[in-house]
Amino acid sequence: MNVRCVNSLVLAYLGDSLYEEYIRMFLIKKNFLKVNDLQNEAIKYVSAKGQAYYLDKMIRSNYFSEDEMSVIKRARNCKSHASPKGCSVIEYKKATALEALLGYLKLSNNEDRINDIMSFIVEE
DSSP, X not given: OOGGGSOHHHHHHHHHHHHHHHXXXXXXXXXXXXXXXXXXXXXXXXXXXXXXXXXXXXXXXXXXXXXXXXXXXXXXXXOOOOOOXXXXXXXXXXXXXXXXXXXXXXHTTOHHHHHHHHHHHHTO
């Protein structure tokens, strides 16, 4: 499989599940043991606004390689028929780009880089 040819929205579909699972595990390990507390805390990370914030922060700090930025830009510019809820179109596209990057890294078997990115996000 040529990962570079996989549709950005398919990459984001995969990346979304990776991102959510990582955040859920992180919060459980931090002893958020009530479901309501978990959900309230997870929203800070998992919402499109939260994801857009972290993507912007990483871009500003030159965190990504040229190859990773290529994936981000391709996904951010991809046409989507979904309508964002509770965020702007720009935030939605940035969240999609972050998720697509995670999906790309997963299909590239680059678990270490996924962990690096997620560690950056949760250890702000």
